[in-house]
Amino acid sequence: MTIDLILGDCLKFIKTLPDDSVKAIVTDPPYDFSQEERNIFQAEFRRICKTGAIIVFCPPENLWQEKCDQNCFWIKPISTKNTSKSYSRFVEQIQIWNGETWNADGHWSQYTNVFTDLVDGKWHPYQKPLSLMQRLIRNHTKPGDYILDPFAGSGTTCISAQTLGRNSRGCENEYITFENMKYRIDKEGLKYSEITL
Numbered sequence: 001m002t003i004d005l006i007l008g009d010c011l012k013f014i015k016t017l018p019d020d021s022v023k024a025i026v027t028d029p030p031y032d033f034s035q036e037e038r039n040i041f042q043a044e045f046r047r048i049c050k051t052g053a054i055i056v057f058c059p060p061e062n063l064w065q066e067k068c069d070q071n072c073f074w075i076k077p078i079s080t081k082n083t084s085k086s087y088s089r090f091v092e093q094i095q096i097w098n099g100e101t102w103n104a105d106g107h108w109s110q111y112t113n114v115f116t117d118l119v120d121g122k123w124h125p126y127q128k129p130l131s132l133m134q135r136l137i138r139n140h141t142k143p144g145d146y147i148l149d150p151f152a153g154s155g156t157t158c159i160s161a162q163t164l165g166r167n168s169r170g171c172e173n174e175y176i177t178f179e180n181m182k183y184r185i186d187k188e189g190l191k192y193s194e195i196t197l
């Protein structure tokens with residue numbers, strides 16, 4: 001299995017990918033994109049991932065898209081939101097489109113859409129739990145599939161994919177964050193290649 005890392009703007013990278021060339025997109029974009037920007041990304045996601053699952057984290061009050069096929073929720077133990085004049089946010093929404101693959105193993109506990117996984121270590125301010133990413137990847141992709149995370153951060157999606165026998169590509173546009181992701185993947189004892197944009 002391979003992990004390919006790309007330093008640079010993911011939209012530029014995505015535009016180099018052929019139609020229907022990605023088996024799944026599992027990603028956690030910055031929460032401050034305008035709806036116009038999100039629509040541009042979503043159109044590209046749908047172009048490169050025609051039948052596989054598109055899985056996007058977003059805040060419940062500012063959804064990635066108004067409509068989706070399925071919703072999951074991650075109840076997080078500690079909110080990262082400034083609470084001086086507002087309620088704290090303890091839940092992130094996970095919007096899902098498509099998803100012809102469904103590998104839940106039949107036990108009822110696999111069918112809940114509310115998760116409470118804990119984050120592993122301190123690699124990124126907006127880090128997501130490996131176990132949560134692994135659950136989503138295991139349920140919605142097959143071994144050997146190629147998964148893209150356009151907003152890779154500290155590489156949680158890529159590490160999760162690799163541990164489940166899936167190939168992945170992760171794009172990150174901040175140099176320090178990119179270097180940190182490489183260091184984390186190294187520390188996990190995993191190998192990666194770099195692709196130049």
Ligand SMILES: C[S@@+](CC[C@H](N)C(=O)[O-])C[C@H]1O[C@@H](n2cnc3c(N)ncnc32)[C@H](O)[C@@H]1O
Nearest residue numbers: 009010028124126127128151153154156172173
């Ligand atoms: C919410 S964080 C992802 C955190 C990740 N899920 C983790 O567990 O570490 C989003 C990341 O996307 C990166 N980013 C923002 N705009 C980008 C772009 N246009 N292309 C690539 N990466 C981008 C940010 O630098 C940030 O590290």
